[in-house]
Each structure stands twice: as structure tokens, then as C-alpha cells.
Amino acid sequence: xxxxxxxxxxxxxxxxxxxxxxxxxxxxxxxxxxxxxxxxxxxxxxxxxxxxxxxxxxxxxxxxxxxxxxxxxxxxxxxxxxxxxxxxxxxxxxxxxxxxxxxxxxxxxxxxxxxxxxxxxxxxxxxxxxxxxxxxxxxxxxxxxxxxxxxxxxxxxxxxxxxxxxx
Numbered sequence: 148x149x150x151x152x153x154x155x156x157x158x159x160x161x162x163x164x165x166x167x168x169x170x171x172x173x174x175x176x177x178x179x180x181x182x183x184x185x186x187x188x189x190x191x192x193x194x195x196x197x198x199x200x201x202x203x204x205x206x207x208x209x210x211x212x213x214x215x216x217x218x219x220x221x222x223x224x225x226x227x228x229x230x231x232x233x234x235x236x237x238x239x240x241x242x243x244x245x246x247x248x249x250x251x252x253x254x255x256x257x258x259x260x261x262x263x264x265x266x267x268x269x270x271x272x273x274x275x276x277x278x279x280x281x282x283x284x285x286x287x288x289x290x291x292x293x294x295x296x297x298x299x300x301x302x303x304x305x306x307x308x309x310x311x312x313x314x
Contacts, residue, residue, distance in 0.1 A: 148234075148237065148238055148241060152241060153234075153237060156237045156240055156241050157237065160237070160240055160248075160250065160262070161250070162233070162237065165233070165259070165260040166230075166233050167229060167230050167233060168229075168259065169229045169259045169272075169273075169274050170259065171259075171273075171274045171302075171305055172229055172274070174274060174305040174306050175228075175274055175275045175305070175306050176225065176273070176274055176275060176276045176301055176304055176305060176306070177225070177306060178225075179205060179223050179225055179276060179301075179304075180205075181194045181205065181207045181221070181223075182194070183300075184296075184297065184300050186209070186293055186296045186297070187296075188211055188212055189209045189210070189211055189219070189293065190209065190210050190211075190212070191207060191208075191209055192207075192208045192209060192210050192218075193207065193208050194206070194207040194208075195207075202224045202225055202226040202227070202231065202235060202277075203224070203225040204222060204223070204224050205222070205223040205224075205225070206220070206221075206222045207220070207221045207222070207223075208220055208221075208283060209221060209293075210284075211288060214284075214286070215284070216284050216285050216286040217284055217286045217288050218282070218283040218284030219280060219281070219282060219283055219284075219288065219290065219293060220279075220280070220281050220282075220283040221278070221279070221280050221293070221297070222278070222279045222280075223276060223277070223278050224239075224276065224277040224278075224279075225275065225276055226275045226276065226277065227275065228275055229259075229272075229274060229275055231275065232272045232274070232275045232276060232277050233260075233272060235272075235277045236260065236262075236270065236272050236277050239270055239277065239279055240262060240270065243264075243268075243270070245264055247264055247265075248262050248263070248264055248270075249262065249263060249264075250262055251263050251269070251271070256271065257269070257271045257273070257278075257294045257295050257297070257298035258271030258272050258273040258278070258298055258301075259271075259272050259273055259274065260272050261294075263290075263291075266289040266290055266291045267281070267282050267287055267288075267289070267290060268280065268281040268282065268290060269281075269290050269291065269294045271294065271298065273298055273301045273302065274301075274305065276301060278294070278297060278298075278301075280293055280294050280297070
């Protein structure tokens with residue numbers, strides 16, 4: 148992303164307020180796997196891990212019960228740090244072609260920082276992981292509960308807190 152575009156996005160999405168902050172800063176999520184995540188009524192259809200991408204991208208498709216009309220695309224980007232995750236969040240915000248995106252705060256927003264489009268798409272960061280959940284089928288479904296479920300899963304899989312080594 149070019150510096151000018153990054154500065155524009157930082158201003159538009161008030162990044163000074165949330166950039167480089169996480170209440171779990173000294174911890175990280177490593178080796179994320181969709182196969183370990185369970186979400187009621189949703190079934191994993193396919194998953195692809197792209198280790199060559201920077202950051203590592205894990206893309207998945209989920210169906211609601213046996214429906215082929217209710218589908219969700221869930222993408223996870225595993226970044227090396229909180230700062231890198233926030234850069235990836237800005238990159239994703241820059242790729243979304245909507246002026247209706249709103250920051251989610253309080254209980255309706257998963258992660259350390261989150262943005263959404265009504266309840267049809269949500270983009271959030273938890274420590275070093277960026278998550279994008281969006282509709283992928285002809286029937287629109289709400290994504291909020293799925294986002295909160297995945298965020299809870301991420302919280303349970305945080306690495307132990309890193310401490311400074313004594314010399």
C-alpha cells in the first residue's frame with residue numbers, strides 16, 4: 148500500500164485511537180486452524196492455507212446446516228505482530244468498496260478493533276490475527292454471532308504471556 152493511501156485510511160478510520168494497541172499485546176496466536184473451530188449449525192466446506200502469502204492467509208468456506216444458499220467466507224491472516232495485523236487491517240479496509248463501513252465498539256464488536264457493514268460483513272483484529280467474515284451465497288445471513296464465536300476461540304488459543312528475560 149502506498150504511503151498516501153495508508154495515511155488517508157488511517158485518518159478516515161481514526162487509526163490513532165486503536166493502532167498498535169491490544170490488551171493482549173505480549174501474547175500471540177500461532178498456527179491457526181479452522182479444523183479445531185466449531186460453530187453451531189455451520190459446516191466447514193473447504194479450507195486453503197497459503198503459507199507463501201505475506202502474511203499467511205487461511206481462507207475457508209462455510210455452509211449453514213445443509214444449505215448451499217447460506218454460505219460464509221471466513222479469511223484469517225496470521226501476522227507476526229499487533230502492528231503488522233493493524234497494517235493488514237488497513238489494507239483490507241482499503242480493498243472494501245463501501246463507504247458504509249462502521250467501527251464496532253463495545254459488546255457488538257469482536258476483537259481489539261472491528262469494522263462492519265450492517266451485520267453482513269465484519270473485519271476485526273485480535274492481537275496478531277486479522278479476520279474477515281462475509282456472505283458468500285445468494286441468501287444473506289447475519290455474521291455477528293459467528294464473529295463473536297471465532298473471537299472467543301482466538302482468545303482461548305492465545306500463547307502464554309511473554310516476559311522479558313533477565314540478564
